[in-house]
Amino acid sequence: MEKILLLAFTETDGTLGKPGLEVLSAALKIREGLAGAELVVGLVGAKVGPAAGQIVGCSPSRILGVEGEHFSQSRYGTDAAAAEAICKAAEATIILAAGTARANRVLSGVAHRLQGNADTHVCGVDVADGALKVTRWYYRQRMQAVLQRSSRPWVIICDPSSFAPWTGSSRDDAFEAVAVPVPDSMRTTVTGTQAPASGAQTIRPDTEVLFVAGAGWTKSQADGKVKVNEAEPLILGFLDLTKASLGGSKSMVDLAGEGQQVLSFMTHLNQIGQTGATPRHPKGLATCCHGEEPHAVGWRFINERRAINKDPNCGWAQGKADVLYVEDAFAVMARVNELLKESK
Amino acid sequence: MSGGYHIVVCGGIVPDPLQTLEPAVGPTGPALRNEMMLPAVLDPWAGHALFEAANLAKSQPGSKVWWVSMGPKAKLQQLMMSMGQKVPFELVALDGSASGFTESAEVAAALAEAISSIPDLDQSRLLLIGGWESASRGAGSTLQIVGERLGIVDQFQGVDEVSVQEDGSLKLLERVEGGKHQISVCTAPPIVVGWATGKLPEPPNNPQIGMMNMRTVMPALQRAKAVQVGTGSLNFVSVRLPEQRRSTRIVKDATVEEIAQEIVEWIKD
Numbered sequence: 001m002e003k004i005l006l007l008a009f010t011e012t013d014g015t016l017g018k019p020g021l022e023v024l025s026a027a028l029k030i031r032e033g034l035a036g037a038e039l040v041v042g043l044v045g046a047k048v049g050p051a052a053g054q055i056v057g058c059s060p061s062r063i064l065g066v067e068g069e070h071f072s073q074s075r076y077g078t079d080a081a082a083a084e085a086i087c088k089a090a091e092a093t094i095i096l097a098a099g100t101a102r103a104n105r106v107l108s109g110v111a112h113r114l115q116g117n118a119d120t121h122v123c124g125v126d127v128a129d130g131a132l133k134v135t136r137w138y139y140r141q142r143m144q145a146v147l148q149r150s151s152r153p154w155v156i157i158c159d160p161s162s163f164a165p166w167t168g169s170s171r172d173d174a175f176e177a178v179a180v181p182v183p184d185s186m187r188t189t190v191t192g193t194q195a196p197a198s199g200a201q202t203i204r205p206d207t208e209v210l211f212v213a214g215a216g217w218t219k220s221q222a223d224g225k226v227k228v229n230e231a232e233p234l235i236l237g238f239l240d241l242t243k244a245s246l247g248g249s250k251s252m253v254d255l256a257g258e259g260q261q262v263l264s265f266m267t268h269l270n271q272i273g274q275t276g277a278t279p280r281h282p283k284g285l286a287t288c289c290h291g292e293e294p295h296a297v298g299w300r301f302i303n304e305r306r307a308i309n310k311d312p313n314c315g316w317a318q319g320k321a322d323v324l325y326v327e328d329a330f331a332v333m334a335r336v337n338e339l340l341k342e343s344k
Numbered sequence: 345m346s347g348g349y350h351i352v353v354c355g356g357i358v359p360d361p362l363q364t365l366e367p368a369v370g371p372t373g374p375a376l377r378n379e380m381m382l383p384a385v386l387d388p389w390a391g392h393a394l395f396e397a398a399n400l401a402k403s404q405p406g407s408k409v410w411w412v413s414m415g416p417k418a419k420l421q422q423l424m425m426s427m428g429q430k431v432p433f434e435l436v437a438l439d440g441s442a443s444g445f446t447e448s449a450e451v452a453a454a455l456a457e458a459i460s461s462i463p464d465l466d467q468s469r470l471l472l473i474g475g476w477e478s479a480s481r482g483a484g485s486t487l488q489i490v491g492e493r494l495g496i497v498d499q500f501q502g503v504d505e506v507s508v509q510e511d512g513s514l515k516l517l518e519r520v521e522g523g524k525h526q527i528s529v530c531t532a533p534p535i536v537v538g539w540a541t542g543k544l545p546e547p548p549n550n551p552q553i554g555m556m557n558m559r560t561v562m563p564a565l566q567r568a569k570a571v572q573v574g575t576g577s578l579n580f581v582s583v584r585l586p587e588q589r590r591s592t593r594i595v596k597d598a599t600v601e602e603i604a605q606e607i608v609e610w611i612k613d
C-alpha cells in the first residue's frame with residue numbers, strides 16, 4: 001500500500017502557494033487511483049499553521065510540519081534536513097512536490113538520502129490498473145516519456161502550472177511537529193533577493209500571455225535605420241497594457257550581454273528556448289524572431305501561438321505557429337497598443 | 345582564498361541542438377536514432393560552468409580546474425578538439441553513456457567515485473561545479489547527488505554569479521521565481537554550484553591553451569575507465585515525439601489595422 005506524501009515549502013506568511021495546491025490535486029488523483037493509498041501532508045517553513053488549515057479539507061491522514069526561523073530560508077542544508085525528516089516520519093513511498101526553485105534545489109539530494117530516486121519536471125500523473133505513471137520531457141522538450149518506477153521511495157517533482165490547483169474549504173488545524181537537528185553553525189545565509197539591474201519586472205510566470213521579442217527588433221529596418229529607441233516603448237507599453245510576461249530569443253539576450261545597443265530590460269533570465277526557459281502560458285506572441293527549431297522547443301508549453309514576422313518563410317510558417325502575420329512588427333505593435341489603450 | 349580553489353567541473357556531452365532527434369529502442373532502454381552518428385557538443389549549461397570556473401581560477405592564484413566528463417570515448421575525444429583550446433583544465437574522462445535516458449543517480453555515483461579518486465584534491469578548497477540541468481535528461485539532479493555523496497550540504501542551483509568577497513566568503517546569485525535572483529553568502533568551500541547562463545561569452549580558441557591541455561587530455565582519454573550506467577529502477581512505458589506540426593494560417597495581405605485588431609481580440613478573448 002502506497003503512502004503518498006505531499007511535501008511543500010510554505011510562503012513567508014505560512015500559507016501554501018499555488019504550485020503546492022496544484023500538486024495537491026495530483027496527489028489526490030493518485031490517492032484515489034491506488035487502492036488503500038494514504039495521503040500525508042508535510043510542510044516546511046518559518047510558519048506552517050496557515051497551510052495546515054488551508055489543506056485540511058482534503059482529509060490527509062496526518063499533517064506533519066517543520067517550522068522555525070531556520071526554515072524561513074530557502075537553503076540546501078536546512079531544507080534537505082527538514083525534507084528528509086518529514087519523509088522518514090511519514091514513511092512515505094511516493095513523495096510529491098512542486099518544482100519551485102526551492103524544491104528543485106534540494107529534493108534530488110533528499111531522494112538520495114532516502115535511498116530512493118527522484119524524477120523532476122514531471123508534467124502529468126496517471127494511474128491505470130493500479131500502477132502510477134508520470135510524464136516528463138527529455139532532450140529539452142523534444143520528446144515526451146511516460147515512466148514508471150519499480151523502487152520506492154519515489155520522489156516526483158512536478159512543474160508548476162501542470163495541474164489545476166486544489167480548492168477546498170479551510171479551517172484552523174493543528175499539525176504534528178517533526179524535530180529536525182539543525183547544525184549549530186550554518187555556513188550559508190540567504191541575504192535576500194534582487195530583481196534584474198534594469199529594474200523593469202518583466203517576467204510574470206502566472207500571466208495569460210507570453211510576449212517574445214526576437215533580435216529583429218534591433219536590426220536595421222526597411223529605411224536602413226536601427227530603431228531600438230522605438231522598440232523599447234512599444235514593448236514596454238504592450239507589457240504594461242496586457243501584463244504579459246516578456247521572453248527573448250537567444251540572439252536577443254546574447255546581444256544584450258555583448259553590450260550592444262539593445263533593449264535595456266532584456267536579460268538572460270528572459271531567454272526562451274533550448275537553453276532558456278520553457279514557460280507555461282495559454283497564449284504566446286512572437287515578434288521579430290525567426291522561430292527556428294531550438295527556439296520553438298521553448299514554446300512547447302504555450303498553447304496558442306501567433307507570430308509577427310516580415311518574412312513569410314520564417315520558421316513560424318513551418319507549422320510552428322497557429323497564425324503568422326507577415327507585417328512590420330513596429331507598425332503592428334504600435335497600433336495594437338493604441339487599440340488596447342482605447343479599450344481600457 | 346589563500347592557495348586558491350580546487351574546482352571540479354562536471355560537464356557531459358549532448359547532441360548538437362540543431363539536429364533533429366528521434367527516439368529509438370536501444371538494447372537497455374530508450375535511445376536516440378543514430379545516436380553515435382549525431383554530432384555532439386558540450387552540454388550548454390555545463391559549458392557556462394566551465395568558462396566561469398576557468399575565469400574564477402584565473403582570478404584566484406593557486407586554483408586549478410579539473411573537468412570530469414562521461415561520454416563515449418570517441419565523442420569525448422572529438423569534443424576535446426574544440427573545447428580543449430578554450431580554457432585550461434585537467435581532464436578526468438569516463439567512458440560511458442551520455443544518454444539522457446540513464447538514471448541520474450547512477451551517473452552521479454560514477455562521477456562521485458571519479459572525483460574522489462583525483463589525487464591531491466583538497467575537499468576544503470573544493471568548488472564542485474556543473475550545469476544546473478543538462479540538455480539531455482534536463483533533471484537538475486546529478487550534481488545534487490554527487491554533492492550528497494561527497495558530503496557537501498552547501499548547494500546552489502541556477503547560479504548566474506559567484507563572487508569571492510574580501511573576507512573570503514562566497515556570494516552567490518541563484519535564479520528564483522519571477523525573474524529574480526536569490527542572494528546567498530557561504531563562508532567557505534566546499535560548495536556545489538549548478539550554473540545557469542552566467543555572464544561570460546564562450547572564449548575564443550587559443551592554440552597555446554590547446555597545446556597545454558593536450559598533454560593531459562590524451563593520457564586521460566587513454567586511461568578513461570569504462571563505466572556502465574543504466575536506467576536503474578526506471579521503466580519507460582513510452583517515449584515519443586510530440587505532434588510537431590500546426591496548420592499555420594499565414595496572413596499576408598491584411599492591413600496593419602486588421603492585424604492589430606485581430607491580435608487585440610485574441611489577447612482579450
Ligand SMILES: Cc1cc2nc3c(=O)[nH]c(=O)nc-3n(C[C@H](O)[C@H](O)[C@H](O)COP(=O)(O)OP(=O)(O)OC[C@H]3O[C@@H](n4cnc5c(N)ncnc54)[C@H](O)[C@@H]3O)c2cc1C
Nearest residue numbers: 214215216249250251273274275276288289290309310329
Ligand atoms: C546550442 C544552441 C542553443 C540555442 N538555444 C536557443 C534558445 O534557448 N533560445 C533561442 O531563441 N535560440 C536558441 N538558439 C539559437 C537559434 O538557433 C537562433 O539562432 C535564434 O533563436 C535566432 O534568434 P532570433 O529569431 O531572435 O533572430 P534572427 O534569426 O536574427 O531573426 C530575426 C527575425 O526578425 C525578423 N524581423 C526583423 N525586423 C522585423 C520587423 N520590423 N517586423 C517583423 N519581423 C522582423 C526577421 O525577418 C527575422 O526572421 C540556440 C542555438 C544553439 C546552437
